[in-house]
Amino acid sequence: MIAEVTVDGLSKELSTYLDTARINQVRRAYYYAEQAHQGQTRRSGEPYVTHPLAVAHILAGLKLDHQSLMAAMLHDVIEDTGIPKDALEEQFGEAVAELVDGVSKLTQIEFRTRAEAQAENFQKMALAMSRDIRVILVKLADRLHNMRTLGHMPYAKRLRIATETLDIYAPIANRLGMHAIRTELEDLSFSAIHPMRSRFISKAVSKLRGSHQEIIAEIRSKLEEKLAERGLPGRIFGREKHLNSIYKKMKLKQKSFHEIMDVYAFRIITDSEDDCYRILGAVHSLYKPLPGRFKDYIAMPKANGYQSLHTTLFGMHVNIEIQIRTEEMEHIANNGIAAHWLYKNDQPDVSSVNQKRVDRWVKGLMEMRERADDSLEFITHVKEDLFPDEVYVFTPRGKIMELPRGATPVDFAYAIHTDIGNACVACRINRNLASLSQPLQSGQTVEIITAPGARPSAAWLGFVVTGKATSSIRHALKHQKRTESCELGRTLLNRSLKQLGYTYADLGEQQIAAVLKHNQMTSLDDLLSDIGLGNRMAYLVARQLVSGVGGEGDEHPVALKSDSADKDVITIQGTEGLLVRFASCCKPIPGDAVVGVMDSGNGMVIHSDTCPRLPNIDKHAERVTHLTWAKDITDEFAVELRVELERQRGAIAEIAKAVAFAEGNIARINVEEQNARMGVVSLEVHVQGRKHLARVMRRVKHVRAVTHISRVRY
Template identity: 50%
Template sequence: MPVIMPVAVNLERFSHHLASYLDADQVNLVRRSYFYAEQAHEGQRRSSGEPYVTHPLHVANILSEMYMDHQSLMAAMLHDVIEDTAINKMALAAQFGDTVADLVDGVSKLTQMEFESQAEKEAENFRKMTLAMAKDIRVILVKLSDRLHNMRTLGALRPEKKRRIAKQTLEIYAPIAARLGMNDIRIEFEDLCFQAIYPMRARRLEAALKSVRGHRKELVETIRSDISSRLERDNITANVTGREKHLFSIYSKMRSKKKSFKEIMDVHAFRIVVDSVDECYRALGSIHNLYKPIPGEFKDYIAIPKANGYQSLHTVLVGLHGQPIEVQIRTQDMNALANQGIAAHWLYKSDDQDYVGHARARKWVSGLLEIQQQAGNSLEFIENAKIDLFPDEVYVFSPKGKIVELPAGATAVDFAYAVHTDIGNHCIACRVNDRLAPLSRQLQSGERVAIITSEAAQPNPNWLKFVVSGKARSAIRHFLKNQRHNQSVELGARMLDQSLEPYTLSLDSLSTEQVDGLLAACKLDTLEGLLEEIGLGQRPPHTIAQMLAASEGANAHHNTAPLVIDSPDAVVITFARCCRPIPGDTIAAHTSAGKGLVVHQESCRNLTEIRNSKPESISPISWAEHVSGEYVVGLRVEVASERGIIANIATRVSEQGAGIEKLQVNERDAQNMVILITLTVSNRKHLANIMRRIRVMSPVIRVTRSKN
């Protein structure tokens, strides 16, 4: 589709167009909003030198081409008033009503807040817009139209600013347009962004496209005529047109498929528009009789629509001279929805809340809202939202036959969270097509997925390595943050109690006055916040204990009892990689900001250095009488080179019930090599048994516990 460049729009011509589908009173309200904006922006000019009010008029004109309602058009006229003038939301509401004021506020950027970076500013503005979208989907339509006119008029800006705006448009607004099914706007966004980011490539590609278009005309017309004749012979009324490839689409395919321009242009594309769904399938059969279809290239998006509501039949045929022919078959309504997406809801004046494009848009926005509520900050939110703007989807079935749409590359964990957050949080296994499968396995369209849950289960941090949907990522992170917070508070309470013990004080014995005084001294609002900082290693518990003891005039009477470790699963207890302590080792710990307690072997040189430089950060710690879980440890095995020795060692390790996490082989010389094994064991006795089993092997020279 060729890029539409801006043309001058005057109020009278614009009003005349509005009169073709709006009431006279509504047209007058839109005109009044224009004059209000003209007065508000008095003296302001765009980078091009034009009066600023020309911009909102163009934005409203873009919306009027979609036949949007009068409130959307009024919001378009006024969309920069709150942001760029002294007029506030209350003043707008008094003049034009709460709905229009809310729409304008939803599109307006946050200008009163200071941000650390441009990325944070953009992310926070996107978060604000998402909240407004959840209340009224028209917010995003005004924003897309605003961004479209800005992209059409980038010419007056500096090259670096052009590229920044174009990059953001390509990453966020073009995918949003695609998500809402607004294909015309998406295509124009992509081509304008391509021209702004890679002007030289765009010019060369456009020149190549023009030269090849003339040569193709006759062949394209022949194929179009053959298809039309066959459909007419089969009594199918249809409009057959050749589809023009747009610049960015050609460029993307050349890069992703590593194909030349000639290879991309050898594919001819056609669209067949018919009157009914029944005729779609009849037309498909008709052209399959005309040209041979390529196996595996047929997609039925009518039976299973895309996430944005797009419906069509796609097939690829082999033409007379062997050239591929791509064909889309759809009805008139499907064609309007494919090009205008959610805007077709207003074009048809549909009051039906289950209208396919509108319902799916609401579902997507509610999903964005859930991600927003679980995200820790705006940058994390926009990262997860971008993931959910993937253009490709897979369609899988629940055990009851419900279709679930997921991004390409999604796993069973993504599916579990798509069904419900609680199912995701408690899933332990899955069945794909009635067979047990790994949770990390990528799903394919058409598969049936069942999730196995357990009340005792909880999200695994390793899931973040393979989940692809924004909802799954945000839900897992949200759970881990809460878990980290709770464990930090619990550890902080234990550490503070431990430090108070020598003074015969405890957390439970502190009075409200003592707690308030302590919080005032630490400049914190809650005791929970203080305990979290202690647990995360951001405040030494000894210092807090001394402050409380000093206020009570108490002296230390005995030594501190050590904290006890009973499992490796605490988020805020870290086992040092330098010495890899395991149950049975003599241990000590130090507090580290952000990590909480870091546990070392007592003999570790790093701990000795910390003890000398920061003695106040050292905490006494010991193993519980009964310790559960698996602990990582390293072995260094020196062996004589022999065929199959690595496999034999791995077998002996697994026979002892240990897991191998990593195995590295270093050749010392032609006869000898060193094998470094990272494995999981339950305690020192378990490790000793493994070392004994390896040591008795004839090629083994020496087995020692390794330290990083």
């Protein structure tokens, strides 16, 4: 049960840091709200004014200024009672009216999930924060009280509010350094979304805490003794692990409950920075520190202003996590940006380090607000800070796309639409052409360039990270392989029919149906696909179609080495797709005499016609297809060169320069063997054909140190 808050109880709490005049202004705002909400009740049946009073009480715990507390009292007045902003301004001043108006506008924003939170809505929130950061503090306190009293809501609404809190408001609290509010929001959301898991973990924690009480007490006692021995001031607290944090570690790190809870956590609060480092030395002398587990957030504070020393020790057969910080750092760790409004003797007292971060962040928001024409950049800055585990990028039209960290432009393309991903050929990041495999950063604007007839590459599977991209690419490749195998099969079958003196037009449906039945195929496409994959020989299928099923007779004898074979050669365009690939043994390039060899299940492999790895054409004529190159091929092909040279300083650089001068591209360079005078260099160069290769070799041969150059064929 949450203790009932009264205005007198609140006034008493405020008297610890506010003067009487300001407390009376807060009380006046309460009575105004009470009258405005007269007759309104919450779902629990309580008078509605109990909610704004509870919100003000939360802010009082953060020691916020009187204007924030007044805004908390009045935050629902504009929206729920019809009282205009002007009336509030007349009664309580412009600053309070602006705060109330800002909170009212935030209340109207409905974030369903992070992915659906659109730029316009988030811009409203960021604008409200940039005008006065106290707006978001009041909103966070409002959300915290709503989460505490969520039980009276219908289940669907509870789920929506809890999800929204976990996705939007808890990260904002974290970015503002408000640890206490963030952890409570996370735990309350977790309990609402996963009530049974929450109860189970809560019971397990309570049970474990009881059984570990002796170890905790002994560790604390030894720490206290060590500090007393060194004369160091410090208060030692056990640090509780939060339910949502335990659940996230179990889920994401695949750790058991006992693995997570076997770490004992303590917090030591001391007087000064100097004492922090002295205490660090003391605890390291007591227990052995674990390597790589020390973090100095005092010298290098987190982005939200958090400062502390973190170390993990091994002692008592367990790991001991210790955080060491000053009283001021402790206050900032729990209250974050809210510490800005802590009043002592009417003067703000806050860490100068944290103050600078607060001012810089708010100033950044203000500067971005002034560039209102580029609202997307404005929002990105905020979102990047709030959700560091995700990447938020924009489409050219300004829609926010949420992707996992490490996502690439290909993931982005598939996130927009599968057809966009399949047709993707290039991308622009922030208007500059970029690699499709480049990991995206939050705030970038990504434009996908598509081309009709473009197809996904199997290489994409090596760098995409989203499930949608992976499954879509695999599906497209499977479909592409089927299409290509059908096309290649049709080409090969048509060529074999021509050699037999027939065309498709000469074949009857009955002939085709009989051959399909004989080969146990359900459709002609299946048969053509099998031919294209190399599982069936086109010549044999052509003979079946012409001679009758199973016909092995000599009505139409054919020798593939005859003149007819040369008249029906297949033209190679360059990069042919999934089912036509170039042999790695002889590395054929345009201009070389080439033949295609059917490889069962994998399509056609193109070899140089002098390659020693070719099957015997006389014995395996049905597997070999004569090919010719198309004109004007612009694709690049890999060629291996062997360069013998005298060992001279800078010789390798001269060779690379010569290749570049001949417009070649070096893919790999390797010094194979050397002696005192001579060396042999192996080069893999990308060229467009034999003429281009000759130009490259001529340039390399002119390098003074080179004694011999040759192409490695097999």
